[in-house]
Amino acid sequence: MRSVEARTRRRGFTLTEMMAVVVIMGILATLALVGYRRYLNSAKSSEAVWMVNGIRAAQEAYRAETLTYLDVSVNLTEYYPTKTPGAQKIQWGGGTGDVAKRWGILNVTTDGAVYYGYSVVAGGPGTINPPGWGEFNSVTVTFPTAVEPWYVVQAKGNINGDSTYSYYFASSFSNEVYWQNEGE
Numbered sequence: 001m002r003s004v005e006a007r008t009r010r011r012g013f014t015l016t017e018m019m020a021v022v023v024i025m026g027i028l029a030t031l032a033l034v035g036y037r038r039y040l041n042s043a044k045s046s047e048a049v050w051m052v053n054g055i056r057a058a059q060e061a062y063r064a065e066t067l068t069y070l071d072v073s074v075n076l077t078e079y080y081p082t083k084t085p086g087a088q089k090i091q092w093g094g095g096t097g098d099v100a101k102r103w104g105i106l107n108v109t110t111d112g113a114v115y116y117g118y119s120v121v122a123g124g125p126g127t128i129n130p131p132g133w134g135e136f137n138s139v140t141v142t143f144p145t146a147v148e149p150w151y152v153v154q155a156k157g158n159i160n161g162d163s164t165y166s167y168y169f170a171s172s173f174s175n176e177v178y179w180q181n182e183g184e
Helices: 002-008 015-066 098-106
Strands: 117-123 150-157 166-171 178-180
Touching: 015 098, 015 117, 015 150, 015 166, 015 178
Parallel strands: none
Antiparallel strands: 117 150, 150 166, 166 178
C-alpha cells in the first residue's frame, strides 16, 4: 500500500529550486529592460534624422521658388522650438519671435512635439563659416568654397536626461546625415 501511495503522491518544488527560478527570471527581466530602453532611445533618435531630412526638403523647396536658401536661425546654437533641448518633448510651432516666423516661412511640419532642438543657417556663394559651428566639436569638417547658395542643419538633443548631448548634422553639400553621441 505504501508503494502505491508513494507513486501517486506528487513531490513539490524545493525552496532552492524556486529561488533559482526567481533569479533566472530576474536576469531575463533585466536583459529585456535594457533591450527595451535601447529600442526606445533608438526610436527617439530617429526623430532627429527624420526632421533633419524634412528641413532639407523644405530648404530645397524654398530654393526652387526663390533661388536661395532661407537663413532661419541666428546661428547653429539657436535651437527651435527650445534653446535647451532635454529629455521632455517640446511642442513644435508657435512662438512670436523672428526665428519662429522664419521657421513658419520654411514650413517645416511635424506630427507633434519633438525631443530635439533644430537650427539651420544659410548663405550665398563664397567661403562657408556657419556661425556656432564649434558646438559640433568632435567632428572636423572642412567645407568647400561654395559656388552656389548653401545651408547647414543641426539638431541637438538629450533624450536620456544626462549631461551628454546628441548632435545630428546635414548640409547642402551632401545627401547624408551625420551624428555624434547617438541616443544620448
